[in-house]
Amino acid sequence: MSDTQLTVTLDGGGIEDARAVVRALQDVFGEPDEVPTDERATIRTATFSSAANPEPSGTTRGGNLSAPVTVTVQGSPQAVAAASETLTSAFSTRDEGAASGDQEQERQLLLVP
Secondary structure, three states: OOOEEEEEEEEOOOHHHHHHHHHHHHHHHOOOOEOOOOOOOOEEEEEEEEOOOOOOOOOOOOOOOOOOEEEEEEEOHHHHHHHHHHHHHHOEEEEEEEEEOOOOEEEEEEEEO
16 A cells, blocks of 8 residues: 655644644544644644545544634645545635646645634
8 A cells, every 4th residue: 555645734823723733634644744843933834644545534623723724735636635624624714725736736725713
């Protein structure tokens, strides 16, 4: 089984907001390879390596956010779809757009408190 990498970029909010987003994605993608740790950063990243066919669990709760957070997810079409669905079920979201390449997709969501 091949691995799929999902890269998550977070802009806005604080470190606890970034951690809430990562916790929501852990239900589907497992423990992240890289997590946001710098409390002073304005843009944070997390990466996940997961099974080739990630499936949203449907029971994810993300918690409360202190401020709006723009989240960009990038990876395989299945990983991006699973991440988008997971975040949409865990937070109030607004779809900010998507882009597709040959092997990867990218989607941007605005998560609001």
